[in-house]
Amino acid sequence: MYGGDEVSAIVLDVGYTSCKAGFAGEDNPKAVFPTAVGVVRSGKDGVVGKGPAAPGEKMDVDPPAAGAPAAAAAAAGTTAGTEEVKYNIGTQALSIRKDFMDIENPIQDGLIKDWDLAQKLWDHAFKDRLRIVPEEHPMLLAEPSFNSNECREKLLEIMFEHYKVPAVFISKNAVLSSFSCGRSTAVVLDSGGGATCVAPVHEGYVLQKAIVRSPFSGEKLTEYLLSVLEGKGTNVRPPYMLNKKIGKDGTIASVTEITGLENIRPSFKRYMQKTIINDLKETVCRTSETVFDESSNAQIPFAQYELPDGKVIDVGAERFKACEIMFNPSALEADKCSIFGVNSPSELQALHDCINESVGKCDSDIKKDLYGTVIVTGGNTLFPMFKERLERELAESISLLKVKTISPMATTERRFSVWIGGSILASLGSFQQMWISKKQWSEEGVRIVHSQCP
Template identity: 45%
Template sequence: MLCFANDLLLFCKVDAGSASMSKETLELFSDLSRLTENPAKSQIIFSVAAASATESILQLFGFHEGHLPLKYLGLPLVVSWLSMADCHPLLSKVDQQIANLIWATATPPRFGDDGDGRRPHTEGRRCDAVAFLLYLGGVAGPDLIWATATPSSPSAGSGGGGGDEVSAIVVDLGSHTCKAGYAGEDAPKAVFPSVVGSIDQMEIDDADNSDKNSGSAPESKSKGKRKLYVGSQDLGFRRDHMEVLSPTKDGIVVDWDMVENIWDHALRKCLLVDPKEHPMLLAEPCSNTQQQREKTAEIMFEKYQVPALFLAKNAVLTSFASGRATSLVVDCGGGSTTVAPVHDGYVLQKAVATSPIGGEFLTDCLLRSLEHKGISIKPRYAFKRKEIRPGEFQIVDLDFPNTTESYKLYCQRVIVGDIKECVCRAPDTPYDETSYSNIPMTPYELPDGQTIEIGADRFKIPDVLFNPSLVQTIPGMESFVETASSARGLPQMVIESINKCDVDIRRELFSSILLAGGTASMQQLKERLEKDLLEESPQAARVKVLASGNATERRFSVWIGGSILASLGSFQQMWFSKSDDSYGVADLENSMHALVE
């Protein structure tokens, strides 16, 4: 089976001359390709091209508007079984085209070249990697993109070679979950909570030594020493004195030790990779500061010794995931909601709007409301099922006095978060106590076997996103009333953000509102937001709220955008490496923005 990469346009300079040569090459292999349209990748390609070049390329391929079909973009595709006899003519074609085309037009990754930004000469070389894969009849993934377009060379981990011989890693550390995986794939390989379990070793040592009555403290009891636990499995196991803490606050890292432990878990335990061998694309919040960016680069280059790094704003990656360089991104995350306009690949910082009301806030609202109704949410560690007769079980409560409140709350949030996802939906109209008083109840079975029924709350809680003042009507949320009263609803945030942008791009932003984030998967949220915006926006505005029909794609939109971006051939020159003299903020900023200039 052959995965053949005729992704030549993406590896060239995105100009009409290079595109013409790429077209000739693609036609040589047209008998081996079964290709379909891919508007998303086409949009991203044109986001890095000048307007004149875009028009020339479209005309060259016979298109005067719209986007190029995948026929001329050429993603790697599994095509068919090849006999050994068929391999020789194909290899001859590949060799010929490499000599005639690739080195004349490609702009490959910076790391692994001859040191002056140019690729080595190809005379006398052969694509041994391609021959090996074909003769084995093996299945190759994204790695073959560069194997087919690059003569044999050492891997990135050995100090040389092409960029995609070892795939880039994409990591999105969100407020609720951390997502990590390989560039070019459809979804992250690792998804786990972005909170960390922490046990103060000094406190435990005090408890262990309380009966020893020793006069001096042992050396291991140094102030601040702690043990951290990362990942769903470690957090799912209850431990005495374990606090559950977040390494970020309002999107900004407040504990770098925790962040490093999360990165370690993602890279070494989940993906099982050596960071030294993989370029790293990290998603960052729109509010990230220069100091945070510089610290990130320092850790990546000094501790993990990554060969190359790129930092990209969450909103830009979400926009790229939908195939757009300009859009208004509404990211309903776990810790907050952010509305950010993206224009030609840039986040317009002055127009970014944020709200502390996110998915976790809604989960807490539902938890407090259920507790007020007398419904006890028992964490999974707090009971066990005892079989009293075949097929019949009894719930036995367990008592662990040294369990922290933060761990109990974490376990309760896991359960209530599932309730929210299963039964809650945004109301079609603003929530009114009278209108929803007789709403039918929806049952839900808790882990302890208790069946509860939820009525108006399944509409009231989601409506907090649109009307934050509803928080004052939810029992147990009194301490958050002041925070919620200063927050704005989603429609107001969208309109406020667009009004802060240039008049010339407002129309385009109104028609390209992208809904993303885990909370965006809630039923009817897209329809309700579009309805409210149509009522509150200017009459001349053509409001269009866009959201993937796949809940997984909405949840992972930032990561997917990074996966697309890091796998583009035209992006490979944008990696920022430690060998670029320094990793100061200004240099890193220039590297990130050069892609769309």
């Protein structure tokens, strides 16, 4: 048990798209910044990326590793002890063009894979955004509902041994989203940038056996939309590639491509292209109220979107297709299946079918309560009419039970529902006995996370 309540707890939610950090008891996270990190590695030739860090952003520099084993250094393409790594963190830092900068993400398939990169993000959150000393604040950490035991143990180990925090609690995303909506029993559809997951929650606990995952994440939908537009001949050129001249009337008079970009990494170009398409997706895409048939909607009005080079494109059926495939996977083109990691559309499951499968794995006496509280959360559910379409599809597939979907009305609340739930939980007086203290950690080791944070 942790008895210290004189300082605010810190709530951390690291997702594939963004990191959210702030103080327990507040309405919204104090810091929100991209999870992607710009990494510049210098070799024996001393080449590091050009361009300074943006004001207010972070460029961490790891000094050369003195005495590094020669074999390991050779494998990395450098001589021993000469590699220097620069980390660019934050929206502004990532948007500035730098030679040899790769865009890397510590999260893959919804789980943390690169712990060194994750620590850079936490360092940035603590030191540069929240400006706190980790040793003085208990930490509530959000984790994916399907997180592995190894990841949970590693997370606890880093917090106590590296950051030396006084207490830690790890809570599952689905539970926190339920708390943010004032529910203790619900089935939670959490669709974010890197993962989509359906998890039933009963009396504040996730039913692990009934978790169902889906490849329909925001990142995959962005890749799909970019692929469709490129297939139609649209050239998405990021701003860093362009030299624009503005006329007297304020419009773009001419656009030329900047030369000498041979040292720009493909991952950086793709990241910047996806940033543009993600904005297009959030601006013009919407969910069809009923099953969308492209042939019968050939006369659908176009939505216009201006690209950074000033070209205005007409987005027709594509603005519905990106959402439609989540409810009707058969609408996915066969040549686009690889984006979602399958060979044919028949291998994909609609979101409402994922919910039905998840609830079907639960005990029959709680199914009515679960269908009565279907919580919709995550940035990938913000398309207009998404909630209404989901409720309609569920009602048609489950005729004997009443279905009710719940989603925060405000965009911010739906996007940050996991963090908000953590803020509520960590500020409750009754929760203080749930913390894992440093003393408990030293006595029982990493295994305590499984009994204390189920």
